[in-house]
Amino acid sequence: xxxxxxxxxxxxxxxxxxxxxxxxxxxxxxxxxxxxxxxxxxxxxxxxxxxxxxxxxxxxxxxxxxxxxxxxxxxxxxxxxxxxxxxxxxxxxxxxxxxxxxxxxxxxxxxxxxxxxxxxxxxxxxxxxxxxxxxxxxxxxxxxxxxxxxxxxxxxxxxxxxxxxxxxxxxxxxxxxxxxxxxxxxxxxxxxxxxxxxxxxxxxxxxxxxxxxxxxxxxxxxxxxxxxxxxxxxxxxxxxxxxxxxxxxxxxxxxxxxxxxxxxxxxxxxxxxxxxxxxxxxxxxxxxxxxxxxxxxxxxxxxxxxxxxxxxxxxxxxxxxxxxxxxxxxxxxxxxxxxxxxxxxxxxxxxxxxxxxxxxxx
Ligand code: TRP
Numbered sequence: 001x002x003x004x005x006x007x008x009x010x011x012x013x014x015x016x017x018x019x020x021x022x023x024x025x026x027x028x029x030x031x032x033x034x035x036x037x038x039x040x041x042x043x044x045x046x047x048x049x050x051x052x053x054x055x056x057x058x059x060x061x062x063x064x065x066x067x068x069x070x071x072x073x074x075x076x077x078x079x080x081x082x083x084x085x086x087x088x089x090x091x092x093x094x095x096x097x098x099x100x101x102x103x104x105x106x107x108x109x110x111x112x113x114x115x116x117x118x119x120x121x122x123x124x125x126x127x128x129x130x131x132x133x134x135x136x137x138x139x140x141x142x143x144x145x146x147x148x149x150x151x152x153x154x155x156x157x158x159x160x161x162x163x164x165x166x167x168x169x170x171x172x173x174x175x176x177x178x179x180x181x182x183x184x185x186x187x188x189x190x191x192x193x194x195x196x197x198x199x200x201x202x203x204x205x206x207x208x209x210x211x212x213x214x215x216x217x218x219x220x221x222x223x224x225x226x227x228x229x230x231x232x233x234x235x236x237x238x239x240x241x242x243x244x245x246x247x248x249x250x251x252x253x254x255x256x257x258x259x260x261x262x263x264x265x266x267x268x269x270x271x272x273x274x275x276x277x278x279x280x281x282x283x284x285x286x287x288x289x290x291x292x293x294x295x296x297x298x299x300x301x302x303x304x305x306x307x308x309x310x311x312x313x314x315x316x317x318x319x320x321x322x323x324x325x326x327x328x329x330x331x332x333x334x335x336x337x338x339x340x341x342x343x344x345x346x347x348x349x350x351x352x353x354x355x356x357x358x359x360x361x362x
Contacts, residue, residue, distance in 0.1 A: 007040030
């Protein structure tokens with residue numbers, strides 16, 4: 001039997017996702033091939049070239065669909081670019097090469113990237129990654145590129161100073177201090193509250209925007225809502241309610257709730273906030289995940305039918321037959337684009353079995 005290659009599998013999902021979202025698939029498919037490089041031709045019968053943490057089954061790519069209040073939904077790809085001989089450092093260098101290869105074609109703004117990249121580079125990187133890339137496809141726009149640095153690349157303990165130094169370089173240190181002081185549980189920085197990602201847009205917006213992600217391990221919806229309250233205009237109740245609707249009322253003692261803070265120049269406080277619920281750890285199967293997410297999408301004024309079509313574009317199995325196709329669901333509050341984002345796993349290598357198995361009575 002002939003197995004699909006990695007690229008064939010992922011392109012077979014990206015193409016229908018583009019159709020559902022009314023996006024021209026040509027450039028997304030081209031960039032997907034560029035992200036994977038020579039590894040795209042690898043057969044799925046072989047284990048992944050690199051056990052990427054982008055997705056649970058080590059697929060190098062995760063899709064997401066961002067439902068937006070003021071514009072059509074956007075399609076996004078999060079990827080770890082595998083090096084020829086993969087490794088945390090080699091993959092980061094491959095990501096830089098991918099960005100350099102696309103900089104002129106897509107007019108990427110790399111000044112801030114160049115200014116802070118060395119800070120998030122370590123001779124012996126710790127953690128599962130150093131640099132991930134994401135691509136955002138919005139109707140009628142050229143693709144947008146982002147990078148995600150690992151703040152803990154030089155060790156968990158050094159993350160706060162690396163982030164502080166990066167933000168000082170970019171001129172955003174003030175809002176970071178406010179954010180840290182008010183959104184970390186006392187004594188928990190580097191323990192149950194971890195600096196997870198430092199994200200940078202590679203385009204020249206009206207203002208330089210950076211997103212800082214905090215993972216809140218073993219936290220309840222109310223605690224995360226309190227951490228969100230540092231952002232002006234964010235209603236803490238809305239954050240808590242979203243977490244409960246996606247994940248249930250209790251503590252999130254499996255994968256953590258994650259918050260992200262959008263920092264912008266000239267502001268003493270963060271200007272935007274998102275919360276990410278790892279819904280796959282708090283449901284029995286993807287049918288339950290899909291129903292919860294459909295309800296959330298509808299509650300926020302978006303189309304559940306469109307959600308269903310996106311899920312169908314990616315899934316290769318009955319939704320009740322696994323868990324983790326819907327990996328996260330997030331609520332974005334404040335500028336630049338409020339809305340709900342749904343993260344869809346490629347499941348190129350593996351499907352996590354559902355938690356509830358119906359067993360016939362003896
Ligand atoms: N797979 C990792 C995780 O679940 C990283 C990741 C991918 C992630 N997409 C994400 C984390 C969305 C938070 C939100 O942690």
